[in-house]
Amino acid sequence: MKKQIAKFTKPLYLESGRILEPYQIAYETYGKINKDASNVILICHALSGSAHAAGVYEGDRKAGWWDGLIGDGKVIDTEKYFVISTNVIGSCFGSTGPMDSDYPKQEPFRLRFPVLTIKDMIKAQKNLLSKLGIHHLHAIIGGSMGGMQALQFAVDYPNFADKIISLASTYATQPWAIGFNKVAIEAIRRDPRFKDGQYEKDTFKEDGLDGLAIGRIAGHISYLSPDSMNSKFGRNYVNNDGLFELFGRYEVERYMEYNTDNFSRIFDPLSYLYIVKAINTFNLSRGYDSLHEAILRIKAKVTLISFSSDYLFFPKEMKHIDDMMKRNGQNSDYYEIDSRYGHDAFLVELDKFSNIIKDKLNNKG
Amino acid sequence: MKKQIAKFTKPLYLESGRILEPYQIAYETYGKINKDASNVILICHALSGSAHAAGVYEGDRKAGWWDGLIGDGKVIDTEKYFVISTNVIGSCFGSTGPMDSDYPKQEPFRLRFPVLTIKDMIKAQKNLLSKLGIHHLHAIIGGSMGGMQALQFAVDYPNFADKIISLASTYATQPWAIGFNKVAIEAIRRDPRFKDGQYEKDTFKEDGLDGLAIGRIAGHISYLSPDSMNSKFGRNYVNNDGLFELFGRYEVERYMEYNTDNFSRIFDPLSYLYIVKAINTFNLSRGYDSLHEAILRIKAKVTLISFSSDYLFFPKEMKHIDDMMKRNGQNSDYYEIDSRYGHDAFLVELDKFSNIIKDKLNNKG
Numbered sequence: 200m201k202k203q204i205a206k207f208t209k210p211l212y213l214e215s216g217r218i219l220e221p222y223q224i225a226y227e228t229y230g231k232i233n234k235d236a237s238n239v240i241l242i243c244h245a246l247s248g249s250a251h252a253a254g255v256y257e258g259d260r261k262a263g264w265w266d267g268l269i270g271d272g273k274v275i276d277t278e279k280y281f282v283i284s285t286n287v288i289g290s291c292f293g294s295t296g297p298m299d300s301d302y303p304k305q306e307p308f309r310l311r312f313p314v315l316t317i318k319d320m321i322k323a324q325k326n327l328l329s330k331l332g333i334h335h336l337h338a339i340i341g342g343s344m345g346g347m348q349a350l351q352f353a354v355d356y357p358n359f360a361d362k363i364i365s366l367a368s369t370y371a372t373q374p375w376a377i378g379f380n381k382v383a384i385e386a387i388r389r390d391p392r393f394k395d396g397q398y399e400k401d402t403f404k405e406d407g408l409d410g411l412a413i414g415r416i417a418g419h420i421s422y423l424s425p426d427s428m429n430s431k432f433g434r435n436y437v438n439n440d441g442l443f444e445l446f447g448r449y450e451v452e453r454y455m456e457y458n459t460d461n462f463s464r465i466f467d468p469l470s471y472l473y474i475v476k477a478i479n480t481f482n483l484s485r486g487y488d489s490l491h492e493a494i495l496r497i498k499a500k501v502t503l504i505s506f507s508s509d510y511l512f513f514p515k516e517m518k519h520i521d522d523m524m525k526r527n528g529q530n531s532d533y534y535e536i537d538s539r540y541g542h543d544a545f546l547v548e549l550d551k552f553s554n555i556i557k558d559k560l561n562n563k564g
Numbered sequence: 565m566k567k568q569i570a571k572f573t574k575p576l577y578l579e580s581g582r583i584l585e586p587y588q589i590a591y592e593t594y595g596k597i598n599k600d601a602s603n604v605i606l607i608c609h610a611l612s613g614s615a616h617a618a619g620v621y622e623g624d625r626k627a628g629w630w631d632g633l634i635g636d637g638k639v640i641d642t643e644k645y646f647v648i649s650t651n652v653i654g655s656c657f658g659s660t661g662p663m664d665s666d667y668p669k670q671e672p673f674r675l676r677f678p679v680l681t682i683k684d685m686i687k688a689q690k691n692l693l694s695k696l697g698i699h700h701l702h703a704i705i706g707g708s709m710g711g712m713q714a715l716q717f718a719v720d721y722p723n724f725a726d727k728i729i730s731l732a733s734t735y736a737t738q739p740w741a742i743g744f745n746k747v748a749i750e751a752i753r754r755d756p757r758f759k760d761g762q763y764e765k766d767t768f769k770e771d772g773l774d775g776l777a778i779g780r781i782a783g784h785i786s787y788l789s790p791d792s793m794n795s796k797f798g799r800n801y802v803n804n805d806g807l808f809e810l811f812g813r814y815e816v817e818r819y820m821e822y823n824t825d826n827f828s829r830i831f832d833p834l835s836y837l838y839i840v841k842a843i844n845t846f847n848l849s850r851g852y853d854s855l856h857e858a859i860l861r862i863k864a865k866v867t868l869i870s871f872s873s874d875y876l877f878f879p880k881e882m883k884h885i886d887d888m889m890k891r892n893g894q895n896s897d898y899y900e901i902d903s904r905y906g907h908d909a910f911l912v913e914l915d916k917f918s919n920i921i922k923d924k925l926n927n928k929g
Contacts, residue, residue: 215808314808374793374816378785381817382747385781388811389774391756409754416750417782420743425878428739434847443580443679445841446753451739452746476810482799510875513790 200254200263201228204293205327211288212322214486217313221302224327225250225293226285229269230277232333239333240275240560241324241360242284243341243348245546246418246474247466249292252284253277267549274553275560280337285327287320287348289474291467294323298400298467309396315473317344317351317481324348325356335359338560342366342545343512344474347481350501350520354483357498362559366504366552367545369516370490371482376511379421380475383414387468396469407463411471415459424508424541494523501531502559504552506544532559565619565628566593569658570692576653577687579851582678586667589692590658591615591650594634595642597698604698605640605925606689606725607649608706608713610911611783611839612831614657617649618642632914639918640925645702650692652685652713654839656832659688663765663832674761680838682709682716682846689713690721700724703925707731707910708877709839712846715866715885719848722863727924731869731917732910734881735855736847741876744786745840748779752833761834772828776836780824789873789906859888866896867924869917871909897924 203226210220227250232239242252242265253269255262269275269282286294289312297312328334339349339360346368353363369376387393390410392402403411423431432451441447448456487493503521505514514535521533536551538544544551557563568591575585592615597604607617607630618634620627634640634647651659654677662677693699704714704725711733718728734741752758755775757767768776788796797816806812813821852858868886870879879900886898901916903909909916922928 217808310810314810371799373790374797374799374814375785375788375790377799377814377816378781378788378793378820381820382778382781382785384811384817385774385821386751386778389778409750413747413751413754413778416743416747417785420740420747420782423740423743425738425740428743432739434736434739434742442845443582445675445679445837446749449739449742449844451742452749455743455746456750472810479814480807 202250203227205330207326207330211319211326213313213319214316215314219288219295219313222288222295222323223293224285224288224295224323226283226327227251227253227263228284229253229282230280232281236333236335237337238280239336240280240282241328241336241339242269242275242282243324243339243345244284244287245341245343245345246478247462248345249290250284250286251292253282264546268553268556274557275340280560283328283331285324287474288323289315289320289470289477291470296467297396297469297473307400309469312469312473314480315477317347317477318355318486320477321348321352321355325359336361338362338364340364340556341368343368343542344478347478350483351481353497353499353501354487354493357496360499362502363497363499364502364504364556364559365517367506367509367512367542369481369512370494370520371484372479373516376421377479379417379511380479382417383411383475384472386410386413387472393468403468404464407460408468409463411466411468412459412463414471415462416455419455419458421511422541422543424510424539426508426539427541427543430539491523494520494529495527497524497529499530500559501529502555503531503533504536504545504555505534506536506538506540506542506548508539509542509544511542567615568592570695572691572695576684576691578678578684579681580679584653584660584678587653587660587688588658589650589653589660589688591648591692592617592619592628593649594618594647595645597646601698601700602702603645604701605645605647606693606701606704607634607640607647608689608704608710609649609652610706610708610710611843612827613710614655615649615651616657618647629911633918633921639922640705645925648693648696648698650689652839653688654680654685654835654842656835661832662761662834662838672765674834677834677838680842682712682842683720683851685842686713686717686720690724701726703727703729705729705921706733708733708907709843712843715848716846718862718864718866719852719858722861725864727867728862728864729867729869729921729924730882732871732874732877732907734846734877735859735885736849737844738881741786742844744782744876745844747782748776748840749837751775751778752837758833768833769829772825773833774828776831776833777824777828779836780827781820784820784823786876787906787908789875789904791873791904792906792908795904856888859885859894860892862889862894864895865924866894867920868896868898869901869910869920870899871901871903871905871907871913873904874907874909876907
């Protein structure tokens with residue numbers, strides 16, 4: 200695992216018409232590139248992810264977010280493939296985001312940071328790849344927002360990757376998902392400590408922003424499913440004596456508090472707003488005449504993996520892409536994995552889809 | 565329509581072991597009671613409802629929340645039936661709630677208000693009926709939390725009502741629904757203007773509590789459905805120029821802001837916390853050996869109406885009650901109404917189930 204930062208001085212022309220300049224991208228690589236650079240796989244992360252997809256940092260207990268898939272001898276085999284994982288621009292884990300300096304000012308961008316889209320994120324990633332001398336990819340793989348990036352790559356740069364594997368994603372974010380994001384947007388905006396974005400860096404390191412924690416609670420509902428909550432928590436109470444206390448908690452409530460309070464100390468609220476905006480505006484058809492025209496551009500072999508209990512991006516949204524591609528005679532495969540883990544299944548039920556990824560990468564699927 | 569308040573000086577013994585004394589219940593009646601008091605129907609409201617189920621107040625534009633069903637010549641025909649609709653205790657629309665005086669103190673209860681349960685709510689309603697000389701009901705009808713009350717009535721007082729009609733409800737609140745409520749609980753608690761409940765009455769009349777508005781946004785997600793959001797809003801933008809503005813809004817976002825900001829000026833945040841608590845703790849089996857034992861007590865004819873797109877209380881939860889009753893040889897009917905309006909269908913898709921209610925009330929179903 201190599202952790203690196205790439206700096207860019209040329210302007211990044213954004214979909215909004217604005218410019219990001221300079222900017223930087225944090226990334227990690229695993230494995231070695233082969234002589235003809237034909238073994239490169241790009242991994243794209245989701246809303247709260249980072250470039251740290253695999254391996255364990257010294258002193259850390261937790262491995263990267265897809266460590267179960269990526270590594271020597273694993274499904275995305277780093278003895279065979281050269282894997283690159285980048286942090287999206289707008290995020291707060293090393294790539295340029297709203298709390299970075301608005302060059303040449305010494306002040307952070309804050310709300311002056313330009314709105315970014317999924318198109319912008321992959322454009323930046325492509326610039327990174329160019330800088331590394333990589334002009335073609337064996338595959339692009341990602342789940343959720345990472346799956347959006349993979350699909351957007353397939354549409355915007357049809358000749359760039361041979362294989363696209365998109366999990367738990369969609370062709371355009373639907374109002375249901377925008378609704379969940381709305382909770383976070385309003386909870387952050389209305390939190391007095393957010394100060395319209397005029398907070399100082401590291402303000403929330405010890406005492407996370409409540410608004411972000413609250414938005415994240417809504418997020419966690421959409422990442423789970425009714426069934427997974429039933430089997431994980433049922434109606435169990437943290438403390439049975441607490442049943443008649445107003446703030447006594449069910450186990451599902453404790454889970455949400457625990458995960459979200461931690462998160463609000465780690466993640467920057469402005470980055471959250473900007474990334475959520477990129478998710479909300481995701482629409483493969485934008486910039487093309489129609490969704491059909493956008494999808495018709497795809498030349499890669501596309502694999503779409505959805506999860507039966509995904510309550511954020513429903514299986515039928517992925518199926519819709521597959522149906523269109525099949526009607527067009529394009530190369531696509533669709534899998535609906537039976538899972539009760541909800542949207543989170545792409546992070547936790549690796550066993551259920553890892554063979555699909557393995558076969559696709561090795562041209563066996 | 566008659567709007568009244570009934571005051572009680574005898575203690576209400578609560579499920580928690582605590583006592584509410586004195587207390588009052590706001591209620592409305594429609595139609596006339598017949599000689600043998602055999603034509604009485606009780607209507608139970610949902611989380612944000614009030615006793616105002618039908619008719620229009622002078623000067624108001626909006627009718628009661630189930631005005632489409634209740635009235636002269638309507639499905640719940642007030643030329644035939646005497647309809648009573650009460651505001652649940654804990655609420656803020658006339659019945660005793662946390663912002664009322666903690667007698668004999670002159671100060672509101674606030675967080676000293678006792679935790680209430682659905683069992684407590686119906687016990688109070690039964691006391692009101694006794695006071696009015698009503699010892700038997702033709703029917704009890706309610707949706708969502710109102711449907712919980714109807715079912716709890718059937719279990720706790722098996723001989724009290726002939727017919728129970730419960731819509732869009734459940735036998736016990738599942739962690740998925742508790743998760744949505746958690747957003748509201750945390751958003752209210754953590755709002756500095758909530759002041760741990762030490763705010764003064766009418767504080768939020770002009771400038772609603774943000775925490776309540778945010779919690780309500782999460783609520784609105786659960787009241788709608790992915791399909792209803794798609795057809796109502798799609799991916800339409802309020803202002804197309806706003807696509808690349810960070811806080812530019814989709815129509816679904818505007819809908820949520822509009823509805824929730826209004827709500828936060830009308831509804832008391834402490835009442836919201838107490839009612840949400842009652843919903844979370846709802847479990848028909850509590851106090852009995854098992855759900856089976858609880859349901860076995862029911863003597864009424866039970867009608868269970870669910871909605872195919874209800875993403876808050878899923879059809880299978882209602883079906884579960886019907887299955888148990890049928891296995892026991894009890895009198896129950898289950899209907900799953902095909903609707904894309906989600907949980908809200910019980911308030912908006914009246915045409916789709918009004919005939920069922922009519923037939924059941926008139927012994928034709």
